[in-house]
Amino acid sequence: MARINANYLKLKAGYLFPEISRRVSAFAKAHPERQIIRLGIGDVTKPLVPAVLDAFHQGVDDLASSDRFHGYGPEQGYDWLIQTIIDKAYKPLGVELDVSEMFISDGSKCDSANILDIFALDNVVAIGDPVYPVYNDTNVMIGRTGACDARGYYEGIVYMPCTEENGFLPAFPEQKVDIIYLCFPNNPTGAVATREQLKGWVDYALANDAVIFFDAAYEAFITEPGIPHSIYEIEGAKRCAIELRSFSKTAGFTGVRCGLTVVPQELKASDGQGGQVALNALWNRRQSTKFNGVSYPVQRAAAAVYSATGWAQVQQVIDFYMENARIIREGLQAAGIRCYGGVNAPYIWLKTPAGLSSWDFFDRLLDQCSVVGTPGSGFGPSGEGYFRLSAFGERANVEQAVERIRNGWGQ
């Protein structure tokens, strides 16, 4: 009989967001009169901006005409989109990239999962804790781990705790690792790495011949000057880092689907036979064989994000979400709740009051304030005792949620 990939059976059954849905549904049923405000899942709520919509429509119109029809495009993405991103998003940071080094995809989630394809299974992988669950689960699914222990740690993965004590910036792994996932601004903690901190990681990776997967999906939310937006702002990073970016949060593309991955030509890994191979060529082969490029009108829409008008409009939306973040952060602080993030990221990571567990706080917040957030323990064991609120939402809802929390939890 055909046999399944039994690594899938190691995955814990209960995923975070279905459990949240279940509890919210039960609450809503029991309390039909209560107006529930959701600050849980990190999905955008604002419409696409006009410049992007115009370009999207134009892209569709092109497909109406024999002369401007676009069939199969390059699996790597169209040069005009890649060059635009390089010129508008990387050159201003002092980062030079060649068109061949960037690959347009249908989203960072896919890329962060698929990038594992080009690495040997015996690489040792380090991930943060708490962490975006996809990093963890895809390593389990591909067969890099043993079973899950009682804490929720899979055998074979090196977990890097990110806690209040270390400012949510993990220490370097004590054992030898080959692949390191970093996400700044971080989901879920909202933490960022300074230039010096990021340089520490690049130097560490170079010294240890490790590859960094740098997830910069939230870089557009950085408001403080001096915080790196790209790992390639750090000297030497092109020799050790792959960077992922996304249009999802930057430009409201969660339902449109577009992201990108940078694999510098200088970046090499061992072939296991004493030679070295450029990862760019491998990723190119992977994408050419297993992917067929991003929808043409979507690429047109993505390029418009970087027009002068588009960027100004997108920036207004980001400013709006970051004002939400400020309202949530300051409201929580006024209620005596310690919180982090929300300055360079659309997430507020709060320490649950009174030593409550993440899920107990979830239940109390839902019961007392009718506000839904995300239990920190759902992102990993070190997230226990923390809670994530998202700054995506309508202003009136955000303000009301904060008021309810101040009334529910304030001194």
Added chain:
Amino acid sequence: MARINANYLKLKAGYLFPEISRRVSAFAKAHPERQIIRLGIGDVTKPLVPAVLDAFHQGVDDLASSDRFHGYGPEQGYDWLIQTIIDKAYKPLGVELDVSEMFISDGSKCDSANILDIFALDNVVAIGDPVYPVYNDTNVMIGRTGACDARGYYEGIVYMPCTEENGFLPAFPEQKVDIIYLCFPNNPTGAVATREQLKGWVDYALANDAVIFFDAAYEAFITEPGIPHSIYEIEGAKRCAIELRSFSKTAGFTGVRCGLTVVPQELKASDGQGGQVALNALWNRRQSTKFNGVSYPVQRAAAAVYSATGWAQVQQVIDFYMENARIIREGLQAAGIRCYGGVNAPYIWLKTPAGLSSWDFFDRLLDQCSVVGTPGSGFGPSGEGYFRLSAFGERANVEQAVERIRNGWGQ
């Protein structure tokens, strides 16, 4: 040092289409006065139909409004699209499917590659020869094979020759296999399986506990009554087959990107421990973790393919391509060239005249007729001595290509 997936190094370097491009470029440079007609790559040439364009625009417009904005959608695709496909494309065949059994994706190429994720590496895989190269290469990349031999066969894969002698319908493998790729209507040969022939494969798979990957990307091009459009028209297929479909050729979506995969709830495979696992649950977990759904406006556009107006318009385009196919097929026959396909598929598979090799015929056709096609040997060793012409193209070009071939090769 981090180590690469060294299985990638087993892949043959020279891919078919880059080599075609190279030869065509060289020819065009040497003969700038010659007008080259391309009937090579299987990409559509007609614009999207009006009903699909309208829905596509409406989908984009939804993203302009707070009320109708769509962020993250279900990774599996929207129910309204899935239900539409079930009602319009499967029910008329007598095939009942549940919404949970269909997964919308960004294309059949991705699905036919990604489906390998949920199977153990030690499954023995059988593929046709000639074949769509993705089936072969993705098995190499994932590590299921040894090296490539002088003929072009990878150690560990069971190849099923499809030749003139067996009517391009492979014999059942003589050794035990666990996974069988079937593609009808076939790319590249254009062959179809009758109900009896397909029943033979389903019975074989059930008797041998094998899983069939049934690629039906070209089912919309079937013109002869009685030829199955879906493997689920065959009794028992839900217990042994996964079916892939695509909007690429059906509705001109090669640049739009949408496909689907059906994984019936009844379909199970071994967990290697004496138990059985539903493949539907595994694929659902795979897609939920590694994929984020198809662009919302694209799904709106795809649903419009199945509106009464949309389907009539799409059918006109298919009829146009199939008239091209008839012109090519009859033209070649009049020139004394034996050819196959082109009746239920947009590909004509011809036997090279005078015993020429596929590449020699490519060069002669380019040199004498300025017509570009695809050498059969590029699809596998048993494609040697064959050649693929595609029916996608403008009518005037197709007619002129045929006239040139008749003058160049006719008796």
